[in-house]
Every structure is written in structure tokens, then in C-alpha cells.
Amino acid sequence: MAPSTISAALLIARKDLAIEFRTRTAFFSAAIFALLGIVIFYFAWDPTAVAPVDLAPGVLWGIFTFSGLLGLQRSFGIEQADRAIDSLLGAPIPRESIYLGKAIANLAFVVAVQLIAIPAVQLFYGVPLLEHAGTLAIIALLAAIGLVAVGTLFSAMAVNTKLAEMLLPVLSLPFFVPVVIPAAQATARLLAGRPTDELVGWLKLLIAFDIVFVAACTLAFPYTIEE
């Protein structure tokens, strides 16, 4: 009996993570990109004009957004080299499980990059990110789910085009905005020491976008891979 949607998704996610763990190409590229971005922003920053708590959330979410794209680019790229995607499409599993498997692997990838970038931002900008580790982890995870949900779908759409590397950011970035804005706002309020009530509204917005994006992208995915 063929595996259920979730079992098949976990098999695909484990396969993608095993490939990334052995090659490490996308993760190292994204991690180095994130660190370089943080360093460049640091040297361009005038601490007498802008307080670190005002700058850090923007840096953090800008870096997450663009470094995440590097992993998303590779997500369906690894399926194209020898048409391995056909082995997934030819298996008796729901098409949605391919999307969910890819999304789970991409989520692990983005979270891993966040685990490197957050301490680096604290180190360079002196902001107390790790003091709010629990709340920040919730914000980061909710935002990562939204980014990955949209990015995985567009990665599948873009991979068969000649301009895949250019098309993915062009398609994805407008849809990242509704996720990045509440994430950055919630982070800014967290760092400014604002009351928790002020964060809750932004977190609710993030959860709403996550639900909409995950549901809509899961349902849309089978149509993006039909020939």
C-alpha cells in the first residue's frame, strides 16, 4: 500500500535534507550570504543616526528573505538534473505530498540559516535578540512557514523556465511582503521592549497568512506540475 500524504511528504523531505547534508552547497551559500549581508549592513550603518534596535529587525528580515531564496532555488533544481522529478510524479502518491515534502525540507533549511543569522545580528548590532529567544523563535518560525509555503510553489513553477534564477525572486518577493512586514514589526516591538499585547496582533496576522498560503499553495501545486 502506497504511503499516506504525510508519510510520503516526510520521505521526500528526508531525501532532500540527506542530499543537502551531503552536498551542503545551498546551505553554505545561504549562510555565507547571510553573514556577508549582516557585515555589509554593519559597515554602512551610522550608529549615531539610527539606534540598533531600529535597524536590526530590518536587517534580520531582509537577510532571511534573500538567503531563503537561495535554498528555494535549489529545492526543485535537484529534481531537474536527471529528471528525478519524474520518479516522484510516477509514484502512487498524492501530488500534494511532493509539495509538502519540499516545503518541510525548505523550512528546515530556512530555520538553519536563521540559527546562524540571529546570533550574528546580536553580535554585530548588540541587540538583545537571544534574551527574547522564545518569542523570537515563534516569530521566526511563523514567518519561515509563510516564506517557504509561497517560495516552494514558485520554485516548482520557475524551475522549468529558462530564466528560473531570475523568475523565482520576481514571482516570490511580492508574496513575501505580507509575511515580512508583520515579522519585522513584531521583532521591532519585541526589541523595543513593548508590551506583549502589541505583538499579538502581528502574530495573528502571520498565522492568518500562513494558513492561507499553506492551504492555497498545497491546492495549487498539482496544477503547476501538470504537462
Add this chain to the structure above:
Amino acid sequence: MIATRALGRRFGGRTAVRDVTISLGAGDVLALFGPNGAGKTTLLRMLAGLLRPTEGSATVAAIALPGGAELRAAIGYISHASMLYGALTARENVELAAKLFGVREPRTQAMRALERMELRDRAETPVRLLSRGMQQRVSIARATVHEPSVVLLDEPFTGLDDSGSAALGAHLAMLRAAGTTMVLVTHQIAEGLALATHAAIMREGELVRIDQGSAIDPSTYLGVYREHVTHGA
């Protein structure tokens, strides 16, 4: 096991396959020949449920195309691309397929499939380090690990050395004896006819000749093929 009726596929204004009618029973092997761009791969992808037909109808393993999970469970598809992950080992690739097809004891069955292709000793080698011929054999193990009732092969002999060709030929003969229905697309007429119960020539999206059983004469078939393809008989 495979029955098509005026099956066709258009890509925009271009017709890749048209009016293909074939009928194959259990244990039948159709060797399909034709020049590049004749529509052979498009036909196979439709039969595999990877491509939706735009004209006609077909059933594969008693399931109407384009089918779904049930159809895909009955099919093993081997393309000229290896459909493997280079960073994973041969065993991991075949085992992943076994798990996705719901095979019981996936690791054991994966090892058996590799053994049939004489690759047991290379099971733990990453696929990217294997030769093209070995990759093709792993690909065949991947496609047949779930013991499908229909196997669709797109140029499976490409890149194989003598030993690989012999192992593949023996394995396909075994599948045929077990009642597996196969469609074999190949440019190698001798290898194709050695297994075939039916032979067909495809040109410009159409089947221009179909023979079966004793009507297939390997000694003259190359001439027949050239006549149909080169001179458009």
C-alpha cells in the same frame, strides 16, 4: 493490459502524437522504433500517466488515462534520463522508490532489485560516482522494484556496455515470462526485436507500421524500418 484508441497529444498548435491505436495483452512486448522527434517519448509519457492525452482514449492495466495513483502503482517507467539523485547511493535511490510505491520490506526488496541488475556490490556507492551504464541499471532497478504489471522503457540500452545490455536483456525476458506487458522504445533494432512480440514504427507522431508474432522477421526488419523512415513508405 494496454489498449489505446486514436490516442493523441498536441502541444499548442503542434501535434506530437496522433491517432495511435494499439492493443497489448499480458506478457506482450511492443518494440517501438522511429527517428528522433517521432513522438515515441510523448506516447510513453502518456501511457505512464505523466502527460495528459489531448485526443483519443486509452486504458493501461485496466485503468483509463490519465489515471491516478492506482495507475501509477501498476507502471514502471524507465526514461533515457536516469531519474536518480546523484548524491544518494544506489540502494538509497531504489529504497526511496520502494517506499514511495508502498513495497513491503523496502530495503530487502531494493537490494534484490539491485542484485538482479548485478549491482549488489555497488549498492552503497553514490550514484554520481557510477558509470553511465551502471546508473542506467540502477534506474531499471528503481523502476521495477515494485514489480509493476506494465513496464515502459525509453531507450533503456543507451549507455550500457555488453554486460549491462545482457543483464538488462535477461531481466526484461524474465519480466516478459512473468506476464509483464512492456513497451520498449529503442533505436537498437536487434535488441528490441529479441524481446518483442509486437513491433511498430513511428514517424511524425503516427504509427506507420505494426507487426506482430511471426510477421516480424528480424533479418529483414532493418530494411523495412529504413524504407518507412527514410523513404516515407
